[in-house]
Amino acid sequence: MxxxxxxxxxxxxxxxxxxxxxxxxxxxxxxxxxxxxxxxxxxxxxxxxxxxxxxxxxxxxxxxxxxxxxxxxxxxxxxxxxxxxxxxxxxxxxxxxxxxxxxxxxxxxxxxxxxxxxxxxxxxxxxxxxxxxxxxxxxxxxxxxxxxxxxxxxxxxVEEHREREFLAPLEVKWLPGVGPKMQRTLKTAGLTHIGQLSEMPLDSLRMVSGNRAETLREYACARDPRPVVTTREEAKSYGHQRTFNEDTADEERVYNILRVLADDLIEKMRSEERCARTISVKIRYSDMDEVERSESLEEPSNLAEDFYGPIRRLLKKAWDRRVRLRLARVKFSNIYPGFPIPDLLRAEETRKRNVVQEVLSDVRARYGRRALMRSHDWALAASRRVKSD
Ligand SMILES: [Mg+2]
Incomplete structure (x- = not known):
């Protein structure tokens, strides 16, 4: 249990x-x-x-x-x-x-x-x-x-074997990932309660909710195979690292790579309805010496741009020896439930940045990561092209 x-x-x-x-x-x-x-x-x-x-x-x-x-x-x-x-x-x-x-x-x-x-x-x-x-x-x-x-x-x-019965009378918004947008979509198809989702044939559900249908159906039937992943007395964090093909002394390139790593993690956090307050950058030198530095925002965020400034500063702070780097890592910690809700944001600039972040996610989910690039994606793609020429 x-x-x-x-x-x-x-x-x-x-x-x-x-x-x-x-x-x-x-x-x-x-x-x-x-x-x-x-x-x-x-x-x-x-x-x-x-x-x-x-x-x-x-x-x-x-x-x-x-x-x-x-x-x-x-x-x-x-x-x-x-x-x-x-x-x-x-x-x-x-x-x-x-x-x-x-x-x-x-x-x-x-x-x-x-x-x-x-x-x-x-x-x-x-x-x-x-x-x-x-x-x-x-x-x-x-x-x-x-x-x-x-x-x-x-x-x-909820006693064992009564899970489905428990969920059936609840509104669909109780399922993870069913936000106001999805709730409206389901409602147009007459689906307001979880019980209705669990009884709907998968093919019909696919026509309403696209590639989310399978997960929705599983959840509606109270099936969830996700195990409890022990976080070892330390709260959940999101981390990503990259080992370079060859050791590098190019700070701009490392900064670009760190931003790409951060973008991916932000994407993951947003899909799990989370945001973070603290970001850490770790580097490993070619002699295997490692340094990690971290910084916290005033408020938690899940907008990539809020973290680019800190990444730049942390990289400079960590990389204080004149030695090439072998690896770089980004980690987000102090994880919060995901706010803000874009429609309610009064601060116009934050609202706009949220829209950009959402459009970016949607386009990339549909057409691939390279369909829409930020400047650092572009810079990295261009340098790869020069190399292969
Ligand atoms: Mg709470």
């Missing part, structure tokens, strides 16, 4: 835990730079504030709302504490984002998964003064949906 844990209104709850004057009050985190609410306390939600919502509208529906700027370092701290309680019960913990994770309880035969879940929830609330919701089920998909169904302080256990 797998337990999925998901903290309730995480950023807002941490702020209330850390400052007793904010407890019991309508507060919201974020808002300033991006102009949207990143997290709202349940008191604020009762007044109609939700996430994501433009800050200006939130202040209209709830004039006494207290806005707190995001302190992401603090959230990362709380997150690390929170997951230590899971390790008391099983070493198989997969931390998927700052406030969500799976624990595989199969190796622990002494404690029932639901009892462990209960103890973890109580321990977190007592020591950290924040609440989490949990779902218990035989696979990741069902446990994740179960944890989110009755927030806050929710606890839902």
């Amino acid at each position: 797998i337990v999925h844990l998901d903290a309730d209104a995480f950023f807002a709850s941490v702020e209330q835990a850390a400052n007793s004057r904010l407890r019991g009050k309508a507060i919201a985190v974020g808002g300033l730079k991006r102009g949207i609410i990143a997290s709202a306390s349940y008191e604020a939600r009762r007044h109609g504030v939700y996430t994501p919502m433009p800050t200006s509208r939130a202040l209209r529906v709830c004039p006494h709302l207290i806005m707190v700027p995001g302190d992401y370092e603090k959230y990362e701290h709380f997150s690390r504490f929170m997951f230590t309680y899971a390790y008391d019960f099983t070493p198989e913990v997969e931390i998927t984002s700052i406030d969500e994770g799976y624990f595989d309880m199969s190796s622990n035969r002494r404690v029932k998964p639901e009892a462990a879940a209960e103890k973890i929830r109580q321990a977190i609330s007592q020591s950290l003064k924040i609440w989490v919701s949990e779902g218990v089920a035989s696979n990741k998909l069902v446990s994740q949906i179960a944890s989110k169904l009755h927030k806050p302080r929710g606890f839902v256990m």
Whole structure:
């Protein structure tokens, strides 16, 4: 059995835990730079504030709302504490984002998964003064949906062999990857509930949802083979490296390659609805000496361009010997659930960059990586061409 844990209104709850004057009050985190609410306390939600919502509208529906700027370092701290309680019960913990994770309880035969879940929830609330919701089920998909169904302080256990029955009456938006766009598409075909998806012949479903049909069908039937991948007391990260054909001293070329690696990881994070705050660059010299440097953004992001500046700086910082490089690596850590929602972004420039990022993903998914290039893709492609000439 797998337990999925998901903290309730995480950023807002941490702020209330850390400052007793904010407890019991309508507060919201974020808002300033991006102009949207990143997290709202349940008191604020009762007044109609939700996430994501433009800050200006939130202040209209709830004039006494207290806005707190995001302190992401603090959230990362709380997150690390929170997951230590899971390790008391099983070493198989997969931390998927700052406030969500799976624990595989199969190796622990002494404690029932639901009892462990209960103890973890109580321990977190007592020591950290924040609440989490949990779902218990035989696979990741069902446990994740179960944890989110009755927030806050929710606890839902789905017994084995009843998974499909559990999902059937739920709206399709509960399935991972079904955003507002896909939900609308399915609705035009009369598909509003998960049960309908599970009964639809695959061929017909393909006509509606294209190449996503197979996964959708599997999920709708409550089938999910993904294992819990232990993250070893360290939250999930995304990393990619490249070993050069021959050792290089060309800084511009290494910078271009790092950006390509980062682009691919961003693509992966976006498809998993995640974003990151911290980026690291590691280099390996031709004499095998290695250096790694990292930097954190003020707020998490999943826009590639937010990371290009840091990559340039980190590469310069790391590469301080006059020795050629053999390998370079990019890693994203401090992973957050994926915001922002493009339509709601007030900051025009961020909104535009989000559109560019989405168009880039769509075109590349359909026509291949080389169909649309950024300048660094172009530069690398051109240098390859010169070489082969
Ligand atoms: Mg949460």
